[in-house]
Amino acid sequence: MDAIRKQATRLREQVAKQQQAVFKQFGGGGYGGSDSVVTDEAELQQHQKLEKLYISTRAGKHFQRDIVRGVEGYIVTGSKQVEIGTKLSEDSRKYGVENTCTSGSTLSKAALGCARARSQMEKERGNLLKSLGTQVAEPLRAMVMGAPLEDARHLAQRYDRMRQEAEAQAIEVSKRQVKLRESGGNPDIASKLEAAETKLQELKSNMSILGKEAAVAMAAVEAQQQRLTLQRLIAMVEAERTYHQRVLQILDQLEGEMVSERQRIEASPNPTMDNSMPPPPSYEEVNGVFASQTYDGSTDSMGYFLGEVVHSYQAESDVELTLSVGDYVVVRKVSNNGWAEGECKGKAGWFPFGYIERRERVLASKVAEVF
16 A cells, blocks of 8 residues: 555656646646646645545554554463463462471462462453453454544545546646647637536546545544544553552462461470470380379370371480471370370370370371371
């Protein structure tokens, strides 16, 4: 289209030069006054206005098309990021659920928190991509391909062709005026000149009407282009702003949870052993073979239960049991002096009861480690 318009402009310039040469040769007599298409000020302003509108709407159309292509590319890339982020979320959740670390569950909790946050962020990203598609790309694409713009441009092109035809007819009138002078008033030539002038007037009249219609249509399209494009740009900015705000909230919450967990771990030292705490009872005393001289050796009849080690303990005698954070212990007896007896990893012995926490459930992978 640009090449055609450039060619039409060159032809128009050539016609104008020929017309000016004819006017100069014959002293500007006859045609060349107010009837001249080139020197008609109103028509020239109309033509210049249409030229500006055509250029403006063409640039607006190209900008809208560039936005659509950019958004479509962003959606394709974003969809791939959603896919990768979702996979990362699933991997983090799987580790958090199936973690078999023997030194504690802190990392498992962090992994589950990251999995939850990542899942929420990818959901927000999906909402953003959907908004960009429905609120930005689709409306702009519809206008780029829509009828109003094409209809207005067709009117402008028809006006341009009619203007070129009028310029050519003006030259034809000038030629016939010259022939009439040379023939000394030949009736046949005079009749043809009159017909040519009539046709020129009709072209000018039609061209004026068509030019006004084209200008109105192009101005309406230009205004719609400017308004719609601005609205879609605002919608794009608002969608991205909302997305980033929600992601920031998710990350703030996740960071708060992780920092709180870290502070809890750092602020909870291992419980100190009471120096006055008696040594663990022997199995004979607990089982009633003989009574202890220092205490009655009674035990709590809580029954067997599972406990998770929350503080490490290093055995100091053969009857004690070494514990590591994260271990699971089958607690079989709890003494009234602060000791408990149980089995962990195939070994049995006594340990401070305050070093474990009771658990109602345990991962299947941990059960094998208990016995």
